[in-house]
Every structure is written in C-alpha cells, then in structure tokens.
Amino acid sequence: MNELQQADAVPAKAPPTGRYWLMWLVLLALQLVNLGSSYLPLGAFNVVVNVGISIVKALLVMAVFMHLSSASPVMRLAAGVGFFFLAVLIGLSLGDYMTRP
Amino acid sequence: MTTIAAEGAPSYISAGYTLRSWLTTRDHKRIALLYGVSILFFFLVAAAAAAMIRLELLTPAGDLVDDDTYNKLFTVHGVVMVWFFLIPSIPSTFGNFLIPLMIGAKDVAFPRLNLASWYIYTLGGLFVVVTLIAGGVDTGWTFYTPYTTMFSNSHVILAVTGVFIVGFSSIFTGLNFIVTVHQMRAPGMTWFRLPLFVWAHYATSLVMVLATPVLAMTLALIAIERLLGVGIFDPALGGDPLLFQHLFWFYSHPAVYIMILPAMGVVSEVITCFSRKPVFGYQFMVYSLLAIAAVGFMVWGHHMFVSGQSMYAGMVFSLLSFLVAIPSAIKVFNWTATLYKGSVRFDAPMLYALGFIGLFMMGGITGIWLAALAADVHLTDTYFVVAHFHYIMVGGAVMAFFSALHFWWPKVTGRLYPDGWARAGAIVMFVGFNLTFFPQYIAGYLGMPRRYHVYPPEFQVLNVLSSGGAVVLGVGYLLPLLYLWWSLRRGRLAGANPWGATGLEWQTPSPPPTYNFASAPRVEGPPYAYQAGGTDGR
Amino acid sequence: MAAEGTSAMAASHFADAEQRETAATFGMWIFLATEVLFFGVLFAGYTVSRVQHAEAFILAGRHTDVLLGSINTAVLLTSSLTMALAVRAGSVGWRRSCAAWLVLTAVLGVAFLAIKGYEWHEDWLQGLVPGLRFAYSGPDAPGVELFFFLYFVMTGLHALHLTIGILVIAVMALLAARGRFSAAYHTPIVLTGLYWHFIDVVWIFLYPLFYLVSRS
Numbered sequence: 028m029n030e031l032q033q034a035d036a037v038p039a040k041a042p043p044t045g046r047y048w049l050m051w052l053v054l055l056a057l058q059l060v061n062l063g064s065s066y067l068p069l070g071a072f073n074v075v076v077n078v079g080i081s082i083v084k085a086l087l088v089m090a091v092f093m094h095l096s097s098a099s100p101v102m103r104l105a106a107g108v109g110f111f112f113l114a115v116l117i118g119l120s121l122g123d124y125m126t127r128p
Numbered sequence: 129m130t131t132i133a134a135e136g137a138p139s140y141i142s143a144g145y146t147l148r149s150w151l152t153t154r155d156h157k158r159i160a161l162l163y164g165v166s167i168l169f170f171f172l173v174a175a176a177a178a179a180m181i182r183l184e185l186l187t188p189a190g191d192l193v194d195d196d197t198y199n200k201l202f203t204v205h206g207v208v209m210v211w212f213f214l215i216p217s218i219p220s221t222f223g224n225f226l227i228p229l230m231i232g233a234k235d236v237a238f239p240r241l242n243l244a245s246w247y248i249y250t251l252g253g254l255f256v257v258v259t260l261i262a263g264g265v266d267t268g269w270t271f272y273t274p275y276t277t278m279f280s281n282s283h284v285i286l287a288v289t290g291v292f293i294v295g296f297s298s299i300f301t302g303l304n305f306i307v308t309v310h311q312m313r314a315p316g317m318t319w320f321r322l323p324l325f326v327w328a329h330y331a332t333s334l335v336m337v338l339a340t341p342v343l344a345m346t347l348a349l350i351a352i353e354r355l356l357g358v359g360i361f362d363p364a365l366g367g368d369p370l371l372f373q374h375l376f377w378f379y380s381h382p383a384v385y386i387m388i389l390p391a392m393g394v395v396s397e398v399i400t401c402f403s404r405k406p407v408f409g410y411q412f413m414v415y416s417l418l419a420i421a422a423v424g425f426m427v428w429g430h431h432m433f434v435s436g437q438s439m440y441a442g443m444v445f446s447l448l449s450f451l452v453a454i455p456s457a458i459k460v461f462n463w464t465a466t467l468y469k470g471s472v473r474f475d476a477p478m479l480y481a482l483g484f485i486g487l488f489m490m491g492g493i494t495g496i497w498l499a500a501l502a503a504d505v506h507l508t509d510t511y512f513v514v515a516h517f518h519y520i521m522v523g524g525a526v527m528a529f530f531s532a533l534h535f536w537w538p539k540v541t542g543r544l545y546p547d548g549w550a551r552a553g554a555i556v557m558f559v560g561f562n563l564t565f566f567p568q569y570i571a572g573y574l575g576m577p578r579r580y581h582v583y584p585p586e587f588q589v590l591n592v593l594s595s596g597g598a599v600v601l602g603v604g605y606l607l608p609l610l611y612l613w614w615s616l617r618r619g620r621l622a623g624a625n626p627w628g629a630t631g632l633e634w635q636t637p638s639p640p641p642t643y644n645f646a647s648a649p650r651v652e653g654p655p656y657a658y659q660a661g662g663t664d665g666r
Numbered sequence: 667m668a669a670e671g672t673s674a675m676a677a678s679h680f681a682d683a684e685q686r687e688t689a690a691t692f693g694m695w696i697f698l699a700t701e702v703l704f705f706g707v708l709f710a711g712y713t714v715s716r717v718q719h720a721e722a723f724i725l726a727g728r729h730t731d732v733l734l735g736s737i738n739t740a741v742l743l744t745s746s747l748t749m750a751l752a753v754r755a756g757s758v759g760w761r762r763s764c765a766a767w768l769v770l771t772a773v774l775g776v777a778f779l780a781i782k783g784y785e786w787h788e789d790w791l792q793g794l795v796p797g798l799r800f801a802y803s804g805p806d807a808p809g810v811e812l813f814f815f816l817y818f819v820m821t822g823l824h825a826l827h828l829t830i831g832i833l834v835i836a837v838m839a840l841l842a843a844r845g846r847f848s849a850a851y852h853t854p855i856v857l858t859g860l861y862w863h864f865i866d867v868v869w870i871f872l873y874p875l876f877y878l879v880s881r882s
C-alpha cells in the first residue's frame with residue numbers, strides 16, 4: 028500500500044498478553060525507584076533522576092501499550108516530532124534565562 | 129489534454145443548490161468555497177480598519193480618532209488580518225480545493241473534520257465580531273503582558289477566546305492535510321512527483337499542527353491570569369512577562385511561514401506554467417520548504433532583541449535567523465532560474481507571481497536587517513518593521529493569493545475572466561502596494577515609531593504618499609471583485625485546461641465533479657513536464 | 667476524530683478498510699503531537715518558573731501529598747494495562763472481554779479523579795489555591811503561589827482530558843457490548859486507547875514535577 032502500512036496487519040488470533048503484564052510490573056517498579064530516589068540527598072541530581080526515569084517510563088508506555096515498537100517509521104516520527112519541538116521550545120527559552128547577567 | 133472524467137457528470141456546484149446542501153457538505157471543494165466567502169468577509173472588516181488608520185495618519189495631529197480608538201483600530205486590523213484572513217487564506221481555500229485534486233484523491237482524509245474546522249473558524253469569528261460590537265480590544269495583535277493581563281480595560285478575554293477557537297480550525301486543517309498527503313495519493317504519485325503546491329502545504333501543515341497549540345495555551349493562560357489575578361506572566365506575582373513573549377513568538381514567527389509557504393507553493397505552480405519549463409531544482413525546492421518549516425521554529429527570539437532577553441540568546445537567535453534566510457533565497461534563485469530561457473507569458477496569474485517574487489525578496493532582505501542585532505536596536509518598533517512584515521504578508525502572501533485566484537478561477541468556476549482587466553488589476557495592485565509601504569521603510573528608518581496616532585510634522589509627506597498608495601491598493605483589491613463577479617455569469621467557458629498546464633487538477637472538467645475524477649488517475653512521470661518553446665495547447 | 671472512524675459512510679473515499687484504519691491512527695498520532703505542545707506550554711512555564719524560583723519550589727513541593735500522588739500514579743499505570751488489554755480483546759473481536767476491560771479502565775479513571783478531587787479539597791482547606799483561597803504567608807510566597815498556580819492548571823487540564831477519556835471509554839464499552847466492533851473493524855477502540863495512554867504519559871511527567879520536588 029504505502030509507507031504507513033507495515034507490520035500492522037490484524038493477527039489471526041489474540042497476541043499473548045504476557046508483555047503487557049510484564050510492562051505493568053516494570054512500570055510500577057520504576058515508579059517505586061522514582062519515589063525512593065527522591066528521598067536520597069542527591070542535590071541537583073534528584074531532578075535529573077526523576078525526569079530521567081519518567082522519560083524511560085513514557086517511552087515504555089509508547090513502545091508497548093501504544094504499539095510504537097511494531098509501528099511504521101512514519102508513525103514513530105509522528106509520535107516523536109511533538110516532543111522534539113517541545114524540546115526546542117524549552118531549550119531555547121532556557122538558553123535565555125540561564126545566560127542572563 | 130484529454131479529460132479523464134466522463135463529460136456531463138454533475139459538477140460539485142450543481143450537486144445541490146440549497147443552503148442546507150452547502151452547510152452540511154463534506155466535499156472539500158465546497159468547504160473551500162465556504163472558507164472563501166468567510167475570509168472575504170473578514171478581509172473587508174480588517175481592510176476597513178486599515179483604511180481608517182491610513183486616513184488618520186494623513187495629518188500629524190490626531191484629528192480623526194482619539195488615541196484609544198486608534199489603538200483599537202490597529203488591534204482589530206492585526207488580529208483579523210492575521211488569524212481570520214492570512215493564516216487560513218491560501219490553505220483553507222486553495223489548499224482545500226486543490227490538494228485532493230492534485231494528488232488524485234476523491235477527498236481529504238477526514239471530510240467531516242474538514243467541515244468541522246469551518247464551523248470552528250466561524251465560531252471563533254463570531255467571538256471577534258462580538259468583541260467589536262462590545263467595544264473592541266486595544267492591546268495590539270501581540271497581546272503583550274503585563275498590559276493585557278493587568279491594565280487594559282478593553283475586551284481582552286473575548287478577543288483571545290476568539291483566537292483560541294480559530295486556532296483549532298487551523299490545527300484540524302493541518303492534521304487533515306498531513307494525513308491526506310500521506311494516505312490518499314493516487315497510484316504512481318510518489319513523494320517526489322508531488323506538485324510543489326502540495327509539498328508547500330505539507331510543510332505548512334506541520335507548522336500549523338505544532339505551533340498553534342502553543343498559542344492556544346498561551347492565550348488561555350492570559351485569560352486565566354486576567355480572571356483570577358494570578359499567573360506565570362505577572363512580574364508583581366513572581367511571574368515573567370518575557371516568558372509570554374517567548375511562548376507567543378514560538379507560535380507567531382512560524383505563523384509567518386503558515387502564510388508564506390503556501391504562497392511559495394502557488395508561485396511555483398504559476399511560474400512553471402507560464403514559462404513552460406519544469407521547475408529548476410525540484411528536490412532543492414522541496415528540501416527548502418521543509419527546512420524553512422523546521423528552522424522557522426528556532427528563530428523566534430529575533431522579536432525580543434530589545435526586550436531584556438539575554439544578549440547571548442540574542443546572538444544565537446540572530447544567527448539562526450540568518451540561517452533561515454538561506455532556504456528562502458534558494459527558492460527565489462530557483463524561480464528565477466526557471467524563468468531563464470523559458471517561453472514566458474505575462475498572463476494575470478504570472479504578473480501577480482512575479483510581483484510576489486520582487487516584494488517577497490524586498491521583505492526578506494529587510495528581514496535580514498532586522499535580524500541583525502545592532503541594526504535592530506535602531507529599527508525596533510518603527511515603521512521599518514511595519515513595512516517589512518507588510519512586504520512579506522501583503523506583498524508576499526496576498527499577492528500569491530491573487531495569483532492563485534486568477535490561476536485556478538477557471539478551474540473553480542469553469543469561467544474565464546476578462547484578461548485585460550485582470551492584468552491591469554495586477555499592475556494597479558503592485559503599484560499601489562509599493563506606494564503604500566515603501567515610504568514606511570523610509571519613515572521608519574528615520575525614526576517614526578509604530579502604533580501612534582500622532583507623529584512629528586516632518587513625516588507628513590511620507591505618510592501622505594502612503595495613504596495615497598492605500599487608495600490605489602484599495603482599487604487594486606476592488607477591481608478583481610468586480611470583474612470576477614462579472615465572469616461568473618458572462619465569462620467564457622474555460623474548458624478543462626485553459627492554461628495548458630500539467631497537474632492532475634487540469635485533467636478533470638472545470639468545475640470538477642463531486643468525487644473529482646471519473647476513475648482513479650494513474651501518475652506516470654514527474655511534475656511540470658513542460659517543454660519550453662514546444663506546442664502547449666493554448 | 668474518533669467519530670471519523672465510526673461511520674462506514676465516510677469511508678467511501680478510502681480505497682479499503684485498512685487504509686481507513688491507518689489514516690485514522692496516523693491522524694490520532696498527529697493530534698497527540700499537538701497535545702504534546704498544548705501541555706508543553708505549561709511544562710515550559712514550569713521549567714522557567716522553577717529555574718527562577720528554585721527555593722520557593724522546594725518549599726512549595728512539601729505541601730503536596732506524596733502518598734496520594736503515588737497511589738494515583740499506580741492507578742493510572744494500571745489503567746493503561748487494562749486499556750491495552752481492552753484494545754487487544756477488541757482487535758480479535760472478543761466483544762464481551764473488550765467491554766469488560768474498558769469498564770475496568772473507566773472505573774480506574776474515576777478512582778483517579780476521586781483521589782485527585784480529595785487532594786484538591788485538602789489544598790482548599792489549607793488555603794493553597796491561588797486566586798481563590800491562598801493563605802500561605804511563609805517565605806517566598808510569590809514563588810510558592812506560582813508553584814500552586816501551575817499545579818492547579820496542569821493537574822486541572824490533565825483531569826479535564828481524563829474526564830473526556832472516561833466518557834469516550836464509557837461510550838466505547840457500550841458500543842462494544844452491543845457488538846458494534848469486530849476483528850475487522852475496531853478503529854475507535856484503538857484510537858481511544860492511544861488517547862488514554864497519552865493521558866497516562868502526561869501524568870508520568872506531572873508526578874515527579876509536583877510530588878517529588880523536595881523529598882530529600
């Protein structure tokens with residue numbers, strides 16, 4: 028058909044649910060790590076760890092629950108482009124605030 | 129050229145004549161016409177405000193309107209022109225009408241969403257009309273804080289609600305175009321066989337979809353801050369008014385590309401057709417469209433050089449702004465190279481397109497001046513800036529709109545307009561435009577500030593020239609209205625392809641049938657298969 | 667956009683059902699990209715405000731309820747699991763299983779809103795609602811107010827999205843139970859799933875920004 032329609036065919040029987048349950052456990056575990064780490068006195072690294080773990084969690088949700096792991100490249104691009112330009116917005120704005128005298 | 133559709137199939141216009149058939153249509157061509165009528169209405173509203181402004185500025189004293197009214201006039205002019213005319217102008221009308229035709233599809237991907245976007249536009253427009261009736265808004269189209277949130281006594285919330293709503297019509301249009309271009313292309317219509325008009329709208333849609341939500345949320349924050357007296361923009365409460373400017377220009381700089389990219393698409397179609405040559409450097413044209421859209425997101429700080437932004441950020445934004453000029457320049461070079469050794473004909477659409485190139489170049493080069501840190505300190509908030517962005521938005525986008533109007537009018541209506549009148553109209557518009565706005569460059573360079581209704585007497589000559597030019601420009605806008613209206617009933621029948629143009633939209637009857645093509649077209653070659661000097665069927 | 671997929675009538679301009687589903691899914695992803703930037707303004711505002719008021723954000727961060735916030739995160743993550751299972755059941759045409767998982771997802775969503783509502787109520791009693799009832803008078807009061815302004819706007823917008831999600835899921839559950847979907851046609855369920863997971867992703871970021879700021 029075209030570049031969007033790959034690897035997305037309807038399976039004949041139900042795909043196994045194992046990876047969904049596994050992912051749920053992994054996400055809950057990551058949440059506990061996130062919560063626990065925030066009680067460690069890491070200084071500025073607390074926020075780095077917190078946001079870092081959140082990024083991993085978000086990527087896992089998008090890859091598994093939102094099926095990006097088996098989606099076409101164009102679909103993944105569509106999923107990523109919003110985050111890219113949000114990074115541009117935050118990055119260049121911060122560039123102003125961080126370099127003010 | 130042969131027509132693919134069977135002769136005698138009912139056209140999209142004769143598919144139904146009741147009001148209901150128009151208001152519930154899902155045909156992209158009818159929705160395009162709904163948009164056309166709406167934007168014409170708002171264009172006239174905003175143009176009336178402009179006429180009042182130019183009338184006031186005939187004399188140095190503030191004798192026609194008081195300062196409050198003047199503030200409201202230029203705000204209405206800006207808000208309505210930007211969001212209710214320029215942003216939707218080419219995409220919602222010609223984009224909507226032509227993209228499915230050009231890619232050989234029956235319709236856009238989501239026809240109901242398409243119709244919904246028009247209703248959303250109309251709802252947003254209603255808010256603006258109510259704002260006007262209630263007494264207007266005086267903040268300028270930029271809605272800068274803290275004036276909007278703390279001090280203005282005009283109808284800010286009504287106005288930002290209207291703009292918030294109309295933003296979603298633009299998001300839905302963009303979304304529809306992106307999915308349409310990805311999903312609905314006819315067999316054989318590969319990405320690099322797409323007409324540049326389609327590519328331009330694809331790039332525009334990316335900007336619409338990614339920038340508009342930022343504006344929407346920023347305006348929502350203004351409304352909340354005004355209602356509750358707390359928020360992130362108010363310095364008295366620990367907020368930061370510059371944050372508003374960052375967020376606002378993150379949308380509003382790319383918004384200029386929402387206006388100019390479709391214009392570039394139009395010009396690429398017209399230049400190739402009337403010089404009978406394939407476009408020079410097709411792939412470069414495509415990549416520069418995409419580059420303009422992407423890099424355009426990283427230059428917004430050039431609006432904030434004197435705002436108190438860090439000077440290091442200023443330097444970065446200045447350099448990035450120079451960078452975005454490169455793909456724009458590539459496009460101008462390639463259009464020029466397309467003309468070279470072509471069999472050039474000066475029909476009305478071509479005159480408008482050539483006018484676009486000259487005026488866009490002028491606007492672009494003065495944009496480089498403004499992107500240069502040191503020069504900008506001198507030129508900020510003067511009429512130089514006003515002249516610069518009018519050269520881009522009116523000289524660029526509106527000229528291209530009229531080029532499109534004249535190029536595809538036979539396709540949309542099935543009728544030809546009187547050629548002599550149309551050429552005269554193009555020339556009147558070009559002359560009137562330059563007479564209106566070139567003096568503003570000089571006035572601004574000499575230091576005349578923008579947004580005041582009184583000015584020192586030494587600027588009067590330039591302002592009288594400008595106001596006189598506005599009259600000529602007004603005639604330039606009225607002329608097409610008259611002869612195009614005339615052509616609807618009296619114009620000669622156009623036939624499928626009056627210009628001998630390539631492109632799928634010319635291979636179906638004028639006006640096209642409801643589902644565009646009798647059978648799905650198959651594309652076998654690259655776009656713009658013109659042969660210079662050869663027989664062209666005209 | 668979910669509505670586009672539900673009508674078989676609107677399909678006439680597509681070549682086939684698969685093209686229609688792919689178009690709808692792709693359109694949903696584009697819509698989610700705009701949502702990223704819609705929420706993104708608030709995340710940018712948060713970042714800038716936090717850089718400018720680092721101390722105040724630490725003070726303010728102590729006033730959110732980390733226990734309830736953590737429970738709510740777990741609730742929402744679990745709802746993503748049930749939603750994924752609902753989509754899977756829908757994709758093979760198990761209509762009762764699909765409806766059941768959808769109902770469970772909606773119930774978890776309501777539970778989230780209930781806990782969130784209780785938190786907001788507590789904030790109200792403590793006088794931490796900027797603009798309406800703000801009684802904090804400790805050090806760095808403007809910065810603290812800014813924190814809570816962002817807290818209410820961001821969790822409020824999130825809750826609004828969640829409410830819409832719950833309503834859509836309820837409709838989908840009803841339609842699924844009535845046998846409106848099949849292995850061949852279940853696009854609306856897929857789209858609802860994407861939207862629901864996106865709401866989860868937003869919360870995944872809200873959680874550390876408002877509940878984990880100053881625990882160390």
Ligand SMILES: [Cu+2]
Binds near residue numbers: 427
């Ligand atoms: Cu700009």
